[in-house]
Amino acid sequence: MDGLFPTLQLLSLTPPGWGGALIAGLVASLELAVGGYVLGLVIGIAAAFGKLYGGPILRDLMEIYTTLVRAVPELVLILLLYYAGTDAVNQLLALLSMPAVDISGLAAGIFVIGVVQGAYSTEVLRGAILAVSPGQIEAARAYGMSPFQVMRRVTLPAMLPHALPGLANLWMIATKDTALLAVVGFSELTLTTRQAAGTTKAYMTFYLAAGVLYLAVTLVSNLVIAVIERRAKRGTPPLGATS
Template sequence: MNFELYGFGPALLAGAWMTIKLALCSLALGLVLGLAGALAKTSPYRVLRWLGDAYSTMVRGVPELLWVLLIYYGSVSFVRELGEAIGYPELELSAFSAGVIALGLCFGAYATEVFRGALLAIPRGHREAGLALGLSRPRILFRLVLPQMWRIAIPGLGNLFMILMKDTALVSVVGLNEVMRSAQVAVTSTKQPFTFFMVAACIYLSLTVLSMLALHFFEKRANRGFVRSAA
């Protein structure tokens, strides 16, 4: 079994770094969208609930690959016109930006349901106790609700992040040089598909293991001081 990389080692490492950046930026965007969606779906206002339902249903109903293509190609003319309007005709949406938006949008839709379940798992009495103490609703949200919500939501969010890490391969279709794109370029040049696809698989597996270790750390940290029921 030949694992000679034919000089493509640095390109694969650069692709791995691009995958990590893409995943982390998409995670940041997805967490914001997911939290906003969950708060909307649990809101007492019907319009916000409708918007939250529409976001999660519409985004989850379309494959991630289609979102990447729609956002990348669909925004080309819009960004160009915007650039001309503000005096920057060379303005364009990069493949990385399109990937972050698409993957963040999809992650946020699934995270909406994770956050929603975590919010509903918090006893209503905690909010009522905060009101009885004279806390404002924003303070109750940030000091009582969100810290408890994170502890409940972390396992589900961790699973979604592992899926997100592998979904970064979809952005290779618009030319982003992440792991899969780098591996495909190496395969085209060397005609050694097994070698480079196996290396790509090992890179993804390594990133997954690191993500699991980070998830374990965050779970342990979030559960500090929490005493589980013996029942």
């Protein structure tokens, strides 16, 4: 009991406790994860359709993008995109005789995670699109639907059950990838935990607390994903069922 009260004081939400800082770091991590995941989905949808239905040049460019991003370690990509990306933007503005901009850490972090997520989302969505029955797409075209209508009304809804397991896994990866941004000084949960542990020397306490917070995010995510999967699979026959 004597050791419990100092621990609770360290984790309290008000100073001198670090609980409030850890919660703020968790919120920053979730902002990064959600923003990067959504951006990655947008990139993934566009790149998947580009690889499947684009011209030779577009297909080659998308193939280079997905191959490079998946081949290079994520930490190296984060360092490269975070620093070189912001520098490239300001150099472009300088060429246009425009003043340099101070890109926020959150925006840069979302961009970095989005680019990484986009490469993996591309392959997940490409496989899901290929799993859609060609007859459904041909029937939609026979009804006179435009390519955009076919994509919105047929392809995307039909591919969703096939894509959900892979996309759910990518969401889990996105929540963990936010920790890598600690190396560039963004105050997400991992960096805040390291600062708290370094200041108080209570390393076990704070790293266990961070682990519990990450675990809580994972458990809640699993519940939400399970609900989405049940709704997406309504009306589809169970695996292995025969007609």
